[in-house]
Structure formats: C-alpha cells, structure tokens
Amino acid sequence: MGxxxxxxxxxxLETYYHRMNKDPSKVSCLYSQTAELxxxxxxxxxxxxxxxxxxxxxxxxxxxSKFFTRNNKKVSDLKVKVESCDFQTTGSSHSGILILxxxxxxxxxxxxxxxxxxxxxxxxxxxxxxxxxxxxIRFIGDNLLPETDVKEET
Amino acid sequence: MGxxxxxxxxxxLETYYHRMNKDPSKVSCLYSQTAELxxxxxxxxxxxxxxxxxxxxxxxxxxxSKFFTRNNKKVSDLKVKVESCDFQTTGSSHSGILILxxxxxxxxxxxxxxxxxxxxxxxxxxxxxxxxxxxxIRFIGDNLLPETDVKEET
Amino acid sequence: xxxxxxxxxxxxxxxxxxxxxxxxxxxKRHELRLKALGLDQGKNQ
Amino acid sequence: xxxxxxxxxxxxxxxxxxxxxxxxxxxKRHELRLKALGLDQGKNQ
Numbered sequence: 001m002g003x004x005x006x007x008x009x010x011x012x013l014e015t016y017y018h019r020m021n022k023d024p025s026k027v028s029c030l031y032s033q034t035a036e037l038x039x040x041x042x043x044x045x046x047x048x049x050x051x052x053x054x055x056x057x058x059x060x061x062x063x064x065s066k067f068f069t070r071n072n073k074k075v076s077d078l079k080v081k082v083e084s085c086d087f088q089t090t091g092s093s094h095s096g097i098l099i100l101x102x103x104x105x106x107x108x109x110x111x112x113x114x115x116x117x118x119x120x121x122x123x124x125x126x127x128x129x130x131x132x133x134x135x136x137i138r139f140i141g142d143n144l145l146p147e148t149d150v151k152e153e154t
Numbered sequence: 155m156g157x158x159x160x161x162x163x164x165x166x167l168e169t170y171y172h173r174m175n176k177d178p179s180k181v182s183c184l185y186s187q188t189a190e191l192x193x194x195x196x197x198x199x200x201x202x203x204x205x206x207x208x209x210x211x212x213x214x215x216x217x218x219s220k221f222f223t224r225n226n227k228k229v230s231d232l233k234v235k236v237e238s239c240d241f242q243t244t245g246s247s248h249s250g251i252l253i254l255x256x257x258x259x260x261x262x263x264x265x266x267x268x269x270x271x272x273x274x275x276x277x278x279x280x281x282x283x284x285x286x287x288x289x290x291i292r293f294i295g296d297n298l299l300p301e302t303d304v305k306e307e308t
Numbered sequence: 309x310x311x312x313x314x315x316x317x318x319x320x321x322x323x324x325x326x327x328x329x330x331x332x333x334x335x336k337r338h339e340l341r342l343k344a345l346g347l348d349q350g351k352n353q
Numbered sequence: 354x355x356x357x358x359x360x361x362x363x364x365x366x367x368x369x370x371x372x373x374x375x376x377x378x379x380x381k382r383h384e385l386r387l388k389a390l391g392l393d394q395g396k397n398q
Contacts, residue, residue, distance in 0.1 A: 172324070
C-alpha cells in the first residue's frame, strides 16, 4: 500500500463532506452493508438556547441511505471545520483506519456546534478502496460554569 | 452472548480506570499484542496556562507496557469524570465494540482537562473476554473567543 | 448485541475521585476560561 | 502503514464553507457562552 493512513484519511474526509454537500442521497454509498451510524437527529428541532444537538443511531446501509435522503436539505447545508484528526490502524491485520475528528459545524442560521466524531474505514475488498463500517458523532457543550451543585451518584 | 455492548463497555471502563489507579504496570494486560495507543504525553511538562495537553502515539503491547510503567506515578494519580459514552459494534461479524467517551480528567493540583477518547474492544479468543486494539485520547480546548482573525488556507 | 439502551447509567460517572474532588480542579479550569475572556480582574492568584 | 505524520496538514480544515462563513455562526455560539456566564447584558437580541 503506497498511501499513508493520513493520506487515505484526509482524502476520505474530503469525499465524505463534499458528497454531503453535493449529493446527500449518495453518501450512503460510502458505508458498508452492515455499517452503524450515530448522527445528528434532524427530526428534532434545534433548540436555539442549547449548545449541543441530539443524535440518533442507525444500523445498515439501507437505513443509512434513507436517513441521508430524508434529511437531504439539512445534510447538504452542513458546513464543517475540522480542528484535529488522529489516526490509527485497526481491524484484522491492521488494514482498517480509525479516525478521531474534533471540530465545529453549523447550518445556515445556526450557531456553531462543537463535535467529536469517530469513523472506521475497512478495506472494501476492491483494490485500495475503503468502506465506512462505523461513524459516531457526539456534540460537546461548553460546560462553562464551575460545578457548584454536583449531583450525587447512587 | 448475554451482556449488551453497553454492559460490557461500562464494565470495561470500570476495570480500565480502576487499574490505572491501583496498578498502572498491569494496564497493558488489557491491550492486544499489536494494539495502538494515543495517550497523554507525560514526558512533556504540563503548561499551567494551557487548557489542553499533548499526546503521544505508541504501537504494540510491549511499548504500551513500558509507557504505563514509566509513567506509573502520573497514571495512578489520574481522576476521571465521564460525561457521555456512545457504543457501536464493529469488526468482523460485529463482535467488537467501539466506545466514544467524552469527559474531564485531572491530576493532583492541575485544572480539569476536557477530553474525548475512542476505545475499540475485540474478542480476545478466550470466552467472553475482550482486548483493547485501539485507544486514542484527544484533549479539547475551550475555544472561548469568537474568531476575529481567521487564518487563510493555502 | 442490540442497539437498545437497556443499561441505564446516570452521567457523569466518576472514576478514582469523588464528585467533590472535581470542584477545585474545575475552578482552576474556570479561572483559565475567565482569563481567556479577559474577565479575571482581581482574581490573579 | 506507519505511525509517522508525513502528511502535513494545516488545521483547521474547512469543508463546504469559507473560513469567514464561520464567523457569524461562531459569534452566535459566543453569545450563548456569554449568556451562560451571565455576561450578556445589553446584547439580548
């Protein structure tokens, strides 16, 4: 394999975010048949005063395809700033790639939302191509205030 | 398999953080032979004015073992607050578990540091046990100020 | 293995420290925040 | 596949937006921050 995992990873991110922007209905082509996706729950209205967004979990390429098609408008409006990427090899014989991304995203008219995302790429079986097997996003609040009344655990 | 991935995941985290606290030299037993670890770089002095910490990447159980043993004192002093966990199944036949953690950590005398961490567990081959194949931590700054002078990309 | 959230866990979870122990460290972080915002007048210790 | 960081990339990376487009959205987030800190006097819009 000629390319480093960084090169493959960055090229993937370029394709991934570009396709969201240009053709959401084809984003699911990047996923494996049994992929799992935890992504922005677009069915819930964004709360203007909240600095995080809820997520929803989907399993399988078909459900993922429906998700991106149904939320076509929002998905294509997504704007992303990536602040860091960490890469590791993973899976059998380390032929897969794990990417840990941090950054901010927004949609027209919204504030920025800070997020972390983990994506796992596995060799697709075709020469030098990869499928997404896992994709998890989690939004990060600011946690600005010091803890004054910490909840007790039971 | 009787336990859910959540149950396995939380039980793992309990073991993982507890062992850091009680016996750092045995933390590496949780990792697979060829595991990759991106963790706090304890060889660099913490900068008091910074809200993030640098990380270092290690490959293989032997190097991971040396890392935890060399940094014994700091590792055993680690205190962790987990604010969210996302779980997905991963790997061949989805027998592995991906965990995306967000939270805060600190050491005696330091401020809290916000972090995100991705851990992948794969079946070890022994009945119902798992090895860590990947473990990546990334510290998150506050990014408090709005962007006034955005750097241009070339 | 299902995608259900059967395990009910209440966040945050604390490891190797009681919730109170996070207060002091958390206030140090908060001071860094105020400094970053230029709001740390009279609090420089 | 190595652990080297041969690929030099300058962060942040922008996708589907120019850096300037993040300014307005970023300032909305900043207003939420000031509100959370109780520092939003005279800025309620």
